[in-house]
Amino acid sequence: MSGPLLKVKNLVKHYPLRSGIMKKDLPVVRAVENVSFSVEAGETLCIVGESGCGKSTIARLLMRLVDPTEGRVLLDGTDIGSLRKDELRAWRRRMQMVFQDPYSSLNPRLTAGQIITEPVENFERLSRKQREALAAELLQQVGLAPEIMHRLPSELSGGQRQRLGIARALSLKPSIIIADEAVSALDVSVQAQILNLLMDLQEELGIAFVFISHDLGVVEHIGDRVAVMYLGRIVELATCESLFAKPVHPYTEALIAAAPIPDPTRARLEVPIDGEVPSPVRPPQGCAFHPRCSLAEERCRTEIPPLVLMQDGRGVACHVRAPARQVTIL
Ligand code: SF4
Numbered sequence: 001m002s003g004p005l006l007k008v009k010n011l012v013k014h015y016p017l018r019s020g021i022m023k024k025d026l027p028v029v030r031a032v033e034n035v036s037f038s039v040e041a042g043e044t045l046c047i048v049g050e051s052g053c054g055k056s057t058i059a060r061l062l063m064r065l066v067d068p069t070e071g072r073v074l075l076d077g078t079d080i081g082s083l084r085k086d087e088l089r090a091w092r093r094r095m096q097m098v099f100q101d102p103y104s105s106l107n108p109r110l111t112a113g114q115i116i117t118e119p120v121e122n123f124e125r126l127s128r129k130q131r132e133a134l135a136a137e138l139l140q141q142v143g144l145a146p147e148i149m150h151r152l153p154s155e156l157s158g159g160q161r162q163r164l165g166i167a168r169a170l171s172l173k174p175s176i177i178i179a180d181e182a183v184s185a186l187d188v189s190v191q192a193q194i195l196n197l198l199m200d201l202q203e204e205l206g207i208a209f210v211f212i213s214h215d216l217g218v219v220e221h222i223g224d225r226v227a228v229m230y231l232g233r234i235v236e237l238a239t240c241e242s243l244f245a246k247p248v249h250p251y252t253e254a255l256i257a258a259a260p261i262p263d264p265t266r267a268r269l270e271v272p273i274d275g276e277v278p279s280p281v282r283p284p285q286g287c288a289f290h291p292r293c294s295l296a297e298e299r300c301r302t303e304i305p306p307l308v309l310m311q312d313g314r315g316v317a318c319h320v321r322a323p324a325r326q327v328t329i330l
Pocket of ligand 1: 251295321
């Protein structure tokens with residue numbers, strides 16, 4: 001199969017708020033606005049941004065846990081929005097999710113073994129022997145001892161529970177895993193173990209990841225490419241290497257400047273960022289970042305900058321740093 005494994009085209013998600021007299025008057029939360037990207041087989045695309053930027057809504061749209069207001073999600077060329085319920089169920093084998101909070105995403109009444117074999121048993125009947133063999137194999141794959149298959153989630157540590165969530169996602173041999181803040185609830189040392197586990201599994205099994213995080217340190221560690229989101233839109237899309245070496249969008253610059261630097265030899269950028277993220281119910285006109293941007297010009301207040309292709313292959317949405325004489329890619 002040629003072409004990207006996952007392709008997202010002009011995705012929009014608006015959530016109406018329950019107020020207003022007429023339906024057309026209902027204010028909407030503009031969670032995702034015209035987002036497009038693709039993911040190749042075996043690649044890790046990170047989506048990063050402050051809370052409320054729409055990154056978790058994208059995870060839900062990719063899994064079709066919610067339907068888009070507009071736009072399409074294609075997996076291996078098939079539009080998952082066009083699938084009937086039974087077809088979607090079969091396609092979900094290929095796309096699995098790992099959640100932020102391992103504890104609330106695992107059924108507390110099931111044993112570890114039952115939790116990780118349940119997805120497979122939704123498709124085929126397993127004998128007790130087959131179930132135990134599968135559970136042991138999956139547990140070993142994520143670095144857990146097979147003996148814990150009889151324990152409940154409450155008897156496991158946070159790191160063990162997240163490994164269990166990963167084993168469950170692996171059970172159906174997916175081509176792509178959507179990981180939504182998958183390590184943010186864990187201690188730093190456990191975070192590193194889980195990130196290394198995900199990278200090892202990717203190398204071994206060729207799985208692609210969409211890794212959603214607010215933590216730039218985590219993104220730099222695990223990502224091949226990164227999409228930076230601000231108020232529902234991608235403002236910069238680049239390889240991790242080029243983005244961290246030389247951010248172009250003023251928001252990316254400010255995010256990187258504000259992040260803790262693990263490497264003391266690396267210079268810190270001095271880029272101030274004032275104010276708070278505006279409400280997605282009434283985003284600023286033009287470039288949504290303009291009230292906080294020190295480079296803002298008159299046109300920034302009226303015209304939304306398109307994501308354009310720079311010479312080095314990255315996409316940037318900024319009237320000043322990526323003038324539109326270049327080709328608009330998304
Ligand atoms: Fe700043 Fe204007 Fe670029 Fe937006 S378009 S980031 S306001 S310079």
